[in-house]
Each structure stands twice: as C-alpha cells, then as structure tokens.
Amino acid sequence: MPPRPRLPAGHQPLDQILFAQGFGARRECEGLIVSKLVSVRGELVDDPDAAFPEDRLELVVDGQPWVTHVKALVMLNKPAGYECSLKPGAWPGVHNLLAPPLRRRGLQPVGRLDQDTTGLLLMTDDGALLHKLTSPKHNVPKVYETTVKHPLTDKQIQSLMSGVVLDDDPTPVLAEHAEMVSEFHLRMSLTQGKYHQVKRMVAAVGNRVEALHRSSIGQLTLPEDLAPGQWRWLEDASLVLP
Numbered sequence: 001m002p003p004r005p006r007l008p009a010g011h012q013p014l015d016q017i018l019f020a021q022g023f024g025a026r027r028e029c030e031g032l033i034v035s036k037l038v039s040v041r042g043e044l045v046d047d048p049d050a051a052f053p054e055d056r057l058e059l060v061v062d063g064q065p066w067v068t069h070v071k072a073l074v075m076l077n078k079p080a081g082y083e084c085s086l087k088p089g090a091w092p093g094v095h096n097l098l099a100p101p102l103r104r105r106g107l108q109p110v111g112r113l114d115q116d117t118t119g120l121l122l123m124t125d126d127g128a129l130l131h132k133l134t135s136p137k138h139n140v141p142k143v144y145e146t147t148v149k150h151p152l153t154d155k156q157i158q159s160l161m162s163g164v165v166l167d168d169d170p171t172p173v174l175a176e177h178a179e180m181v182s183e184f185h186l187r188m189s190l191t192q193g194k195y196h197q198v199k200r201m202v203a204a205v206g207n208r209v210e211a212l213h214r215s216s217i218g219q220l221t222l223p224e225d226l227a228p229g230q231w232r233w234l235e236d237a238s239l240v241l242p
Contacts (some may be wrong), residue, residue, distance in 0.1 A: 010053055010054060011054065012051065012052070012054045013049050014033055014040070014049070014050050015049075016029075016054075017054050017057065018038070018061065020054065020070070021068055021069075021101050022100070022101030022102060022105040023101050023104075024104075030048045033047070033048045034046055034048065037063075038059065038060070038062075039059065040052055040058070041057075041058050042058075054070055055068060055069065056068060072123075072233075073123075073124045073233070073234045073237055074098070074107065074123050074231045074232060074234060075120060075123075075222070075223075075226070075231065075232055075234045076094060076098070076121045076122075076230070077119065077120065077226045077227060077228050078097075078113055078117070078119060079118055079228035079229050080115065080116050080117070080118055081115060081116075082094045082097065082115060084109040084112035084121065085109075085112075094123070095107065095123075097231060098231055102231075107124055108124065108125070108130060109123050110122035110130060110217075111133070111142075114212070116211075116212070117212040117213070117214065118214075118228065119144075119145075119213040119222055120220070121214070122217060122234065122240065129237060132241060133240060134193070136192065138242045139242060140191065140218050140242055141189050141190070141191050141216075141218065142189065142190055142191075142193075142214060142217050143187065143188070143214070144188050144212060145181075145212075146186040146188060146198060146211070147184055147185060147211035147212075148184050148186055148202060148209060149209075149210050150184075150206075150208065151183045152183060152186055154180075155205075156205040156206065156207060157180055157186075159205045160174065160175045160178040160188060160201060161174060161177075165204065166194065166201070166204065167200075168195075169194075173192060175188045175201070176190060176191050184210075186202070188201075198212055218241065219239045219240070220240050
C-alpha cells in the first residue's frame with residue numbers, strides 16, 4: 001500500500017479520527033466507514049483515507065451524533081453510588097456514565113468525590129490540564145453544599161474560616177469561605193483537596209456531614225439542566241483554571 005500523502009496541519013484521515021475519538025480499533029473504524037455508517041457534516045463518507053480537520057468535526061457514526069475533540073474535557077453531574085476510580089471496587093465507576101467512545105479514551109476524574117458525594121465532576125484525557133487542575137499550587141476553588149446533622153452555630157463557621165487541625169497534619173486547614181445558608185445547610189469553598197476534607201473539617205468543629213454536593217469548580221457552576229448521571233462537553237477550560 002502506498003504511503004498516505006502529507007496532510008495539512010490539523011487534518012487526519014477519517015479512520016484515524018474515529019480511532020482517536022474512541023470508536024474502536026483501527027480496523028473497526030475503517031469498517032464503519034466502508035460500510036457507509038459515517039457521515040461528516042451531513043454528507044456520507046465511505047473513504048477511510050478522506051482527510052478532515054481532526055478537532056470540532058461534526059460526525060454521525062452509526063447513528064450517533066458526535067463532535068470531535070482532540071483533547072476531551074467533560075463535566076458530569078455525579079450521582080451517589082459511583083466511585084471516581086478507573087478500577088472501582090464495591091461501586092461502579094463514574095466512567096460507566098460516559099458515552100462508549102469516551103470510556104475507551106480513558107478519561108480520568110479531576111480529583112475525586114466519595115461514592116456518596118454528588119455534584120460537579122470534571123473528567124479529561126488531557127494530562128497537562130489534569131495536572132493544572134489538581135496541583136495545589138493553582139488553588140482552584142471548589143464549592144460544597146453540605147447538609148449537617150446538628151444545627152450550625154456561628155462559632156463553627158468562624159472555626160472553619162480560621163482553621164481546624166486534622167488528625168494527619170498539625171498545620172491547620174481552613175475554608176476559603178464558609179456560610180450558614182440555613183440551620184442545617186453549610187456552604188463551604190475550599191482550595192485544598194485533602195482526603196475526606198469537608199467531612200473531617202465539619203467533624204473537627206463538632207458536627208457531622210449527612211449529605212455532600214459539589215456545586216462549582218472555579219467559575220464553573222453545575223448547570224441546572226444537567227441531570228444526575230448526565231455529562232456534557234466543557235468547551236472553555238478557562239472557567240476552571242485560576
């Protein structure tokens with residue numbers, strides 16, 4: 001087979017685009033195309049070597065609409081009962097909530113939410129972005145809506161703001177912001193990401209977390225129309241970068 005001709009920058013053959021997007025092995029992607037199961041911008045394409053821009057290309061693959069992303073970044077409304085792990089144990093992994101092509105690409109959660117914690121979770125296959133979003137140097141704020149067991153007090157709020165000591169670190173950890181939304185509803189913003197941090201901080205001031213929900217990361221707030229278990233592309237990564 002003769003070598004493929006040199007392509008313009010940012011372009012790839014269609015079978016390579018499908019492969020990179022997670023639609024199967026190279027031969028499987030080629031088979032989808034020659035079987036006339038792939039359309040590009042509304043036009044059927046049956047030539048695997050046909051070249052197109054690899055990013056933001058509108059496809060329909062075997063009936064599934066898809067817009068290509070060279071680097072995937074999605075937001076997920078995580079329901080309870082899912083683990084933020086690619087190798088889950090007692091609970092199913094959050095990757096099961098994604099479309100099959102994204103599962104094959106191996107998107108990783110940006111940080112972790114406990115299986116009983118709900119709300120905004122980012123997932124990506126962009127290693128550089130993952131590092132920026134998880135590095136403590138960048139101090140990306142995250143807001144948590146917390147239902148507590150006992151009525152909140154002004155003293156507890158002040159302690160969360162001034163800092164509490166956790167059992168694994170003598171250095172006090174503090175909330176970027178904490179407020180009493182109602183008697184049993186605490187809203188707290190953190191820039192750190194310690195293990196079970198919200199639950200342990202609330203316990204340190206003499207209360208207990210009964211339910212925990214992450215409502216925002218950086219400038220990104222969980223959309224009201226994104227139901228639990230649903231995901232959506234995040235097109236503007238600057239919303240979650242400092």
